[in-house]
Amino acid sequence: MSDEIREWTALAKTAKTRARIRRWAYLSRVCLPVAVVGFVGTLLMIGVTIVYIASAVDHVVELWWAWSVALGIMIAGFGVWMLAGTNLIAARYADAWTSVGTVVDVVEIEDRDPEAGPVYEVTILAELSEANLRRVMPSNDALQLGQSIRFRHNTFEAENLDDVLFDGLVTDESTG
Known part of the structure; x- marks a missing residue:
C-alpha cells in the first residue's frame, strides 16, 4: 500500500x-x-x-x-x-466535511495542451469556527472572484491546499 x-x-x-x-x-x-x-x-x-x-x-x-x-x-x-x-x-471524500468558501484568486494555467480548453487554478478561502481554510483546486470554468462555492475536505489544516473536492456552486436558492 x-x-x-x-x-x-x-x-x-x-x-x-x-x-x-x-x-x-x-x-x-x-x-x-x-x-x-x-x-x-x-x-x-x-x-x-x-x-x-x-x-x-x-x-x-x-x-x-x-x-x-x-x-x-x-x-x-x-x-x-x-x-x-x-x-x-x-x-x-465519503466521510469529509462540507464547507462553503469564497473564491479569492483565479489563475489560468499556461502549461497545458493548447488544443484543450482553458484550465484555471482556483483558490478558495473558507472562514470556519474550527479554522480558516485555504484550498486550491483546478477548474475548467473561470469562477468569479467573490463567488461562493461548496467543497468537501477531510482536514481542518489551514494550508492543506490539495484537500479539496468541488461540491457545487452556492446560489441564492441553495443553502450552504
Missing part, C-alpha cells in the same frame, strides 16, 4: 470507508497494467493480421477470436480503471 493510500485511509472516519478506499485503489492499481496488456495485444494482432494478409494466407478470418480477446481485455481494463479512479475519489 502506498503512502498516499495510507494517508487517505488514516483520514477516513469509518472502517467501511477505509475498506472502500483500499478496494478502489487496488482495482485502479491492477486494472491499468491489464489494460496495457490488452493494448499491446491489440497492436500485436494488427501486426499478425498484416503478415497474414501480406503472405496471402486464406485463414485471416480465423483470427477473430484473438482480436476479440485482445480488444476485450483492453476495453475491460481501461473501463474498470476509469471506474475505479472515479470511485476512489468519491471514497476519499
